[in-house]
Amino acid sequence: MAMLGLLACTPDPEGRIGGDGVAIDGVPVTPPMGWNSWNTFGCNITEQIVREQADALVVTGLRDAGYRYVVVDDCWAAPERADDGSLQADPRRFPSGMAALGQYLHDRGLKFGLYAGADDKTCTQFLGTYPGATGSRGHEGRDAQTFADWQVDYLKYDWCSSNADHDDQVSAFTAMRDAIRDTGRPMVYSINPNSGVAESVPGAEFDWGGVATMTRVTNDITPVWSTNADDSGAQGVIDIVDAVAPLASRVGPSAFNDPDMLVVGVDGNPGLTLAQQRTQMSMWAMMAAPLIAGNDLTRMSTQTLDLLGNRAVIVIDQDDRVSAGAPVDDDAEIWARAIGDKGLVVSLTNRADHPRAMSVSLGSLGLVGDATVSAVDAWTGRRYQAANGELTVDVAVNDTVLLQIA
The missing domain is CATH 2.60.40.1180 (Golgi alpha-mannosidase II)
Structure with missing residues (x-):
């Protein structure tokens, strides 16, 4: 045989932003796997919830299957910076602080991920659903060093602005990339240039592989088969598959298209059938995409665990060749x-x-x-x-x- x-993949109309090298040295060459708090808990996230989800990764065997990054999404930070200008944890919901949370995760063989905003506000602050203006724009050096001091392993960095100027986006995302490099600590750098930008998906329009480890190339996913291009701005599983199909040539070691998180086991209306959830796992593996679960790991069914933990599918996703289908x-x-x-x-x-x-x-x-x-x-x-x-x-x-x- x-x-x-x-x-044959559709070539990108623009050159690779940031050059041909790896954005952040020292991160894994294969797609990150883990769990993110947003899809299930949103702004209700707490230190206790994160610890419980982390423990569930260990007990269920998902950690040993490869799901190691535990990413605390938006709403973890206090609405104001500390007196010295540093980000600080919300004292009510994260009373032990973020360094202690990171230590808790590391002690269990897991990795620590955090969220930050690439403009002056995070996404919930931009939308007016969370107080303050604690985005990292103009604070990149200080914030990156704070993350490094807290032993962060993964940074999710959201645009969260109606400003769609391409040069401004490149400047903002590159500034944080350079700040992470300057800390000397390897962090998976996950960017979303699309948040808040109407009728455009800058993550798909341009190849950001020299700037970030993983780049969101779609709008937000919702747990349905297809939204049929409705006005919600969200996309179903098969919509995202079609959107990512032309972008395979961008994928390589430590550089991934991010089609958003897994919605396997995530409640929705009408939600996904078992077959449709199996399709998401299959196609994310075919894309060599990050596998970031978003369900409540403490309440998932055996069916959900079997889908997320299928070793043969994970082996395909994690293949060392890192070549997208x-x-x-x-x-x-x-x-x-x-x-x-x-x-x-x-x-x-x-x-x-x-x-x-x-x-x-x-x-x-x-x-x-x-x-x-x-x-x-x-x-x-x-x-x-x-x-x-x-x-x-x-x-x-x-x-x-x-x-x-x-």
């Missing part, structure tokens, strides 16, 4: 991703409203000869043998079969 040239022959339902030295993974997603058999030709995958080609489904372990130059599988409604070709 021989594998020929496989995928893309549609095969412009077919949005069939993607392929190169893994390892010569490996290949193919996803088949049924977008129809009825179960159906789906096929992919070996020729379209650049495979020569069909006598020995077989594939194993990462979800079920079932093996499929190619016949008549094709691999054919039965796929349920909105489900995805994830085939690793051997």
Whole structure:
């Protein structure tokens, strides 16, 4: 069996911002995995909740499966800076302080993540739902050093402004990148240039790979299959898959497209079926995307744990080649991703409203000869043998079969 040239990705219209090098040295080359507080707890986050979620990562085995970053999103900070200009924790909800919280996480083999605003306000402050103006614009050096002193391992940095000036965004995000570099502490640097910017997704329009470890390339995700381009500004799972498809060429070691967090196990209206949640896990793995859970880990079902903890899917996401997949022959339902030295993974997603058999030709995958080609489904372990130059599988409604070709 021989594998020929496989995928052609849409080139970026602009050069890579920040140059070709890694944005932050010393961070993992594979996509970050962990948990973020926002989707379930929003501004109600507390020190106790974070500790409970961290403990759940350990007890459930998700930490050992790779979910190590515990990211405290917006609303952790006091509405005012300290007398010396430093950020400080809200004393009521985080009475032990952020350094102590970081130590708690590190003692359990986890990593510590925090949120900050790239303009003068965080997102909730920009929207008027949280008091103060404690964004990091103009405070980059002081705040980065504060994060380093607290032993932070991951910084989520949100734009949170109606100002869409590209040069201004580049200046703000680069300033924090440089401040993190100056601390000497490796931190995953996760940026979202899209927050507050109407009718535009700057994270997708430009390649920020030289500025940040991971860049949000979509609007916010919501736990539905599709929003059908409604006025909410949010996107469903399949909307995001389509939005990220042309951007595969940007992905490489320590540089990732961020299609937003996992909504597996997150309550929603109407929410996602089991098949649709399996599709999200499958397609995030095909994108070589960060796997950041957002559900309540202390209350999740066995079904949710099995989805998040599937080792075969995680192995695909975390493959050391760090090469994102893309549609095969412009077919949005069939993607392929190169893994390892010569490996290949193919996803088949049924977008129809009825179960159906789906096929992919070996020729379209650049495979020569069909006598020995077989594939194993990462979800079920079932093996499929190619016949008549094709691999054919039965796929349920909105489900995805994830085939690793051997």
